[in-house]
Amino acid sequence: MEEKINYPLGKTIKRMLKNITATNKKIYLFFVIFTIAAVVYPFFSVALPKVLINELSFGDKASFENILIIVFGYFLLTAIFGYVKSYVLNYSSPMLTLLRIDYIRDMTDKMVSFDYKYAEDAGFGEENERAFRACNSNNNGVEGVYHKLFETPAIFITTIVFVVFVGMLNIWILVGLVINLLVTLLINKGVHQYTYKNKKTLAHSERKNYYYYRTTHDFGFGKDIRVYNFKNRILDNYNKEIEGYVAIHKKIKNKEYALGFIALFTLLISDILTYGILIYKTANGMSIADFSMYIAAVASLSLMLKTLIQDLTTIYVEGQYVHDFYNFMDTDYGEKGGNIKAIADDTLEIEFKDVSFKYPKTEKYIFKNLNFKINKGEKLAIVGINGAGKTTLVKLMTGLFDATEGDILINGVSIKEFDKKSLYSMFSVVFQEVNIIAYTISENIACSSLDVDNERVWEALEKVGL
Structure with missing residues (x-):
């Protein structure tokens, strides 16, 4: 029986934002500055062709001074807004990373305190693998969603403005773009749900592959492997696990590839509508300047829609693992x-x-x-x-x-x-x-990184003859 996904995206995002409010409210200020700069920035490249071509259309009467002002103004404004956008984004990024590190701290605190029976239960690890991975990377899970929540509203606002602008020209161009957007979004959602339903199978395969990887790369097993001639047996089993792992991913990718043809078809329809209508209007009196502006606007809107799809998909997909993380943290495991x-x-x-x-x-x-x-x-x-x-x-x-x-x-x-x-x-x-942790010798002996008493450390070393 397939696992049904019950995933309250809104509640998950609300909880993440609540964490920002409790931890670092300055992020909201940087978010507003970034959004303003990121919304304004794309419109310069849309306005430039029309303004510049209008000036050039005067022919011999075109003012070289005006052309310089247009070009210089374009580069100056894009430089200012582009710099502000990039600076604020880069300045805020470590703040978002710190939020993830706080999540890691809370998860680690729970894992070192919960009932030990869970630590020895491989099934428990597989079941919660996605929750554990929610804090593993800057681009996925908790931090991945935070980054997209920071950046996506600007893309959404810009997209809305372009939608209105292009829609006023011809509604069918807009219809084609929106259909492509919705189809791609549904396909991405379907692929994610299919992948998530196979999460336990993937986690089980990853755990077995990791075991063989660790065994084949640990020199400590070298003697036993040679003495008992385990080499071929281990390699054969390892190859079978790799083949199984590849087969699972191939199954998922084949599903994604097959559904991708539907998105490609809707993209083709969208492009035919866009360029066909613009060429038709140009042939019936639209100026070259307006044609260039609308081409730039449609191209920008198409790019914005694709980026918006990717960002919304990332929020939905990675938010699932954040939700799993919250479920893990909320469940009482005896800690x-x-x-x-x-x-x-x-x-x-x-x-x-x-x-x-x-x-x-x-x-x-x-x-x-x-x-x-x-x-x-x-x-x-x-x-x-x-x-x-x-x-x-x-x-x-x-x-x-x-x-x-x-x-x-x-x-x-x-x-x-x-x-x-x-x-x-x-x-x-x-x-x-006994496992040595990747800390200093004194921290390993004291079992702490804070206020280590070096005299007691040396005393302990002398008592055991080290």
Whole structure:
């Protein structure tokens, strides 16, 4: 059964604008300046041919001074408005990037706090892949939509003015352009919906391809691949995954290519109407100056309509992933926990009371009715064979997983009553698999980038012989 898309674009944009209002209202000021400059700028190139040809039509009586004034005025005005447009756009761009970085901060904060079972669930990653990618790039997702919301109103206003201007000449030219616009917009929407319906298949294929890419590029696997002669097996499987990935994209692109013929047909009709009507009017008395002006106006309108289509499509397509991001952020994945803050200036007493546990989506219990207590200040070593549940015990103790049955108490308080971040701050766990983060050594040791105590860092290094 195909997935139905329920996507409130208006609410998504409203929420994004609300974020600008709360974060940086200056963006609105730059938006107004940019819009004014961007709306005025295209009309100079439409007016120039008519004014210049009118002057040249006087023949020997044409004023060289007037021609210079027209040309110089054109270059001066386009330079001023073009500079303002480009400067404001470039100046505002980092502000929009900062908005995306704030989204990344919020998403990261959620991901390091939600229930650990989601971090180990590949299906969860595939389901939310589009939400995670909403903040990955300057041109897509959150920032891509912000850029288009910043630029598109100017294009929309300019298009409306050109529509009125061309429509006053002949309504059929306008009809042809609008039909082409609507058909192209519907086609782009259809292609996006088709792509979005295949999002889980794409995400699953991308995850498998990434696994093989990581395996084939990690020298750590080199010994095992050679000793056990895995080379051909890995490459064969990798090639199959690549072929599957290409097949999915080919299926989507074939759909886009087939629908593109409809847009091409409507474009052909639009061009026939435009140039046919203008040639007819010129043959029946329209001046060359007016012909040149309308040709420039129609060409500008056609370009504006295409740009408007692309921008609206981008807002619609990328807005879908922003909506997925908001859904991810609004869904409770256990990142909040309770309201009790971390226990300060005291050691911990940990008690397991009738705890039973099985991993999510499994039926086998790792522990059943487990009872024990670790008293304050007590040192305890837990030994056992591989798979006995030692690591699982630590994950339960530190709140990474919730007990399936029973309760875990810290200083007599249920572990569920603690705020998740506060709970994590009370433990320092070193698992058998350690990943070095791309920070300085001191930041890796301190597990923080703020107010690192270098004396404690050196003390820790000396204690472990490093």
